[in-house]
Amino acid sequence: MTDAIPDLSTRRFGFLCYPGFEELDLIGPWEMATMWSSYARGPQCLTIGPTTDPMRCAKGLAVVPAESLATCPALDYLLVPGGFAAFEVMQDPALLGFVKRQARGARAVLSVCTGSFILHAAGLLEGRRATTHWKALPRLRALPGVTVEEARWTRDGMIWTSAGVSAGIDLLLGFIATEAGEAAASQVQWNAEYYPDSRAYGAAHRDTAAPGYLRAAE
Amino acid sequence: MTDAIPDLSTRRFGFLCYPGFEELDLIGPWEMATMWSSYARGPQCLTIGPTTDPMRCAKGLAVVPAESLATCPALDYLLVPGGFAAFEVMQDPALLGFVKRQARGARAVLSVCTGSFILHAAGLLEGRRATTHWKALPRLRALPGVTVEEARWTRDGMIWTSAGVSAGIDLLLGFIATEAGEAAASQVQWNAEYYPDSRAYGAAHRDTAAPGYLRAAE
16 A cells, blocks of 8 residues: 555544443454554554443453543543443443543544444434444334444444444444555554454354344345 | 254353453453353353453553462363463463463363464474464474464364464354354354454555465455
8 A cells, every 4th residue: 555654643542441341342443443553653542441440341351441531531532332231321420421521522432332322322323323233223223313224334424333242343444444544454454363254153143133234245 | 053052151261361462362252252151051251360460461451360370270271362472471380381281171272363372382282283473473383393374273183273363253253163063153153243344454464474364365
């Protein structure tokens, strides 16, 4: 690629942690974003929690956020993961307030899986296209103001959302390609060796609940 | 699928953490294995560290292992992640001793990325086929006793290894399909919504260092 990779190393990319977030929702994108920092002049990446106390994720991994809601600096980019606990966060004024405040000054807000429900509760999906985990598509469709798209990931202005769990990795590569160019995304993908073997096991994905992007690929 | 999913819920799957391990190397497989537990009668999953003190991963995420080397019970499966720090672990008698001891009673030992160098230092790759991150293939080839294969992942008896970082996700699905059947792997993939969009960005992967499996896909 001949396009020069822009230096975005003074920007900040925050990853919001809350008790019960789904591990890969956050850490798939985290790996892509930190590879961007390491190999393609990407932003500084940091984790943020309600406090900096250790917390348990959905599947039991314990993580310790680097910053609290109170100490977190202004962010250029904010990513919100999902998990069943996202439905509780929809009622958490401190976390929602943080997302709203950061969104006002941010260049982009991204969600993975049911993280889109948190964006909705923060008022960020009003009049926007968005997606979520296949299991939660009917529930997202029932909310007002948002247009649900059955895509691997979506972009609508500054709002980026992805399908379930692993889809956050694809979202981040698309985001990096848009924000910093194809050559930057290429370096990230190469260093993370993200060239999946794309095998579909068994028949679970032929369920009638399968999202449009998956049915189209069959 | 008509094959019944076996109940492996009394088995234990350990994920070895050490300072500087690469985040996605461990947490990609962790997500697949814990989805296996949640949706397809898979094993109990636990993280293990030198101690249960918090540690920093390669890209700065802080995690807290659930068990220490001293308290970890006998494991049926053990996964060893990579990262540049793997080359230091190759000289760590306590960690290598743990891997050797657990391997003696385990059904399978798996590595991701440069985790294969730790398996080699523990004597587990003698006379075996194995792989690693594309960047480390020449270095693995220089070690005695191992036959390097340029594959997304490999299996040779009880030893399973994968290419770099994200390849551990593909490894785990292949491992689950073998250990518990195609229907179990199908449920894991479906719940993790792991149907990557398989786009290759830019041209970095056309480098002469690209592994065989990637050149073959071009």
